[in-house]
Structure formats: structure tokens, C-alpha cells
Amino acid sequence: MEIIKFCDKDIIASYYKIDLEKYGSWLPYDPDFCIFSPEETILEPGYIVEYLYIVLSGDAYVCAPGDDGNELLHIFCREGDIFGNAEFFMEDHCFSLVKSLNECVCMRIHTKACRKQILADCRLLSILGYSLAHMLSSTARNNACNKFMPLDNRLASRILNVEKGGIYDKNLSYEAEYLGVSYRHLLRCLKYFVDENIISRQSKGIYRIENREALVTLKKNVESGIW
Numbered sequence: 001m002e003i004i005k006f007c008d009k010d011i012i013a014s015y016y017k018i019d020l021e022k023y024g025s026w027l028p029y030d031p032d033f034c035i036f037s038p039e040e041t042i043l044e045p046g047y048i049v050e051y052l053y054i055v056l057s058g059d060a061y062v063c064a065p066g067d068d069g070n071e072l073l074h075i076f077c078r079e080g081d082i083f084g085n086a087e088f089f090m091e092d093h094c095f096s097l098v099k100s101l102n103e104c105v106c107m108r109i110h111t112k113a114c115r116k117q118i119l120a121d122c123r124l125l126s127i128l129g130y131s132l133a134h135m136l137s138s139t140a141r142n143n144a145c146n147k148f149m150p151l152d153n154r155l156a157s158r159i160l161n162v163e164k165g166g167i168y169d170k171n172l173s174y175e176a177e178y179l180g181v182s183y184r185h186l187l188r189c190l191k192y193f194v195d196e197n198i199i200s201r202q203s204k205g206i207y208r209i210e211n212r213e214a215l216v217t218l219k220k221n222v223e224s225g226i227w
Contacts, residue, residue, distance in 0.1 A: 001035065001036055001042075002034070003032055003033070004033040004034075004035065005033075012033050016057045016105050018057060018105070022080075025121070025124045026124070029110075029117070029118070031108060031109050033107055033108075034106045034108055036060075036104045037100065037103060038100055038103060039101075040099065040100045041098070042060060042098040042100060042104075043084065043096070044094060045094055045095065045096065045097060046093050046094065047093060048093055049088070050110060050111060050112045051084055051111060052088055052108060052109045052128070053082065053083050053106045053108045054080065054081070054107050055080065055106055056079060056106060056107055057079065057103075058101070058102050058104030059101040060077040060083070060099060060100050060101060060106075061073060061076050061099060061174065062083065062097070062098050063096060063099075063177075073177040074096065075135055075139050076162075076178065077098075082131040084108075084111075085128045086132060088118075089132075101174065151181055151185065151189050152192065153218045155179065156198075156214075156215040156216075156218030156219050157219040158178070159215060160215050160219055166209045168199065168208075169207070170205075171205070172190075172205055190207065196211075197211060198215060199211075
């Protein structure tokens with residue numbers, strides 16, 4: 001982890017193309033920036049959490065490590081997502097394992113130094129509460145979908161939720177964990193989408209959306225089947 005003091009915020013904002021004005025509620029608490037390398041552990045179970053983190057750039061993921069060494073993936077964290085807030089409210093140790101998926105830039109607040117001020121800050125508390133509700137809803141929805149819905153429906157929904165400019169290029173090993181299927185099962189479903197001209201394979205692990213309407217129809221089946 002590389003730590004950069006907030007006095008270098010303009011360099012960070014320019015290099016990573018981050019609009020820091022969106023995070024004004026965090027600025028009065030003397031935050032600093034953390035740059036995590038790919039696959040770096042940010043928080044782990046039992047860890048005493050003294051910071052609130054918000055993702056500014058890159059991706060992280062939250063999972064539960066099993067006794068057999070496997071990880072049960074709960075949710076991905078992208079720009080604007082927060083972690084450490086549950087531990088802040090409960091004043092407890094970390095519950096889950098949080099790792100960076102790629103180079104991940106976070107802003108963090110040292111809560112031990114300003115806990116009373118944060119608890120009196122209605123604007124920041126509202127943001128933290130909304131983030132907790134969003135993560136709980138997303139985790140519950142993902143678990144329900146993984147249990148009840150076919151993979152083609154769930155994969156269509158996933159592609160539409162994370163694509164950028166019509167490109168789906170996420171790490172397929174982690175996507176398989178997130179969707180609750182084997183890596184081979186995921187590849188078979190992607191091949192089916194390619195064969196049906198719903199997506200096209202650009203290169204290894206990179207796909208382009210060719211028939212967005214078909215994906216939208218499959219995604220609607222997920223939404224109607226869960227809610």
C-alpha cells in the first residue's frame with residue numbers, strides 16, 4: 001500500500017481523473033489517499049478497523065474466507081462504494097476480507113481521531129447509512145439470484161451492470177465466484193452468448209455487446225423473478 005497525504009490531492013485528482021468535489025463530506029476530516037496494488041489485502045477478519053474507506057478509482061471486493069481456503073464472494077466495490085462503515089458503527093473488528101481486484105485508489109478517514117465529529121455530522125452519516133443499505137441489498141439480491149435464477153439470466157444482468165462502452169472485460173475467475181458457478185460453466189455460458197450473436201469475443205477475457213436488447217430481456221427475467 002502506498003499512502004499519499006491529502007496535500008497532494010491535485011496530483012491524485014489529475015493523474016487518476018477523480019472529481020474530488022463529489023466527496024466534499026469527507027474533506028473536513030483530514031483524509032489521506034491509499035493506493036493498493038492488485039490482489040492486495042485491505043481488511044481481513046479480526047482486523048481492528050480504525051479507518052473509513054471510499055473507493056475513488058479501481059475495484060475492490062468483499063468476501064468471506066472459508067476454512068478450506070476458498071472465498072465466498074459477497075460484492076464488488078467500485079467508485080463511490082464505502083467499506084469499514086459497519087465496523088465503525090458497531091465498534092467491532094472487521095467481519096469480512098476486503099481485497100483490491102486491480103490497482104485501487106481509496107480515500108480514508110482515521111475515525112479514531114474524529115469519531116465524535118463524524119457521529120454529529122448528519123450529512124456524512126446519511127452517506128454511510130445509504131452505503132450500508134446498498135451493500136446489504138446488493139449482497140442479498142446476489143445471493144438470491146445465485147440460488148434461484150439460471151446463469152444466462154444472471155450473466156446478462158451482470159454484463160449490463162458492469163460494461164463500459166459496450167465492453168465486458170472483468171476477471172472471469174472472480175466473475176465465476178460472484179455468480180456462484182464454476183469457471184468452466186461461466187465460459188460455456190459466454191460461448192452460448194457468442195454463438196447466439198449476443199456478444200462477440202474480442203480477445204481473451206474481453207467481449208463486446210452485439211445485441212443489447214437480448215441482454216435487457218434476460219435481465220428483466222432476473223428482476224421479475226426476484227422482486
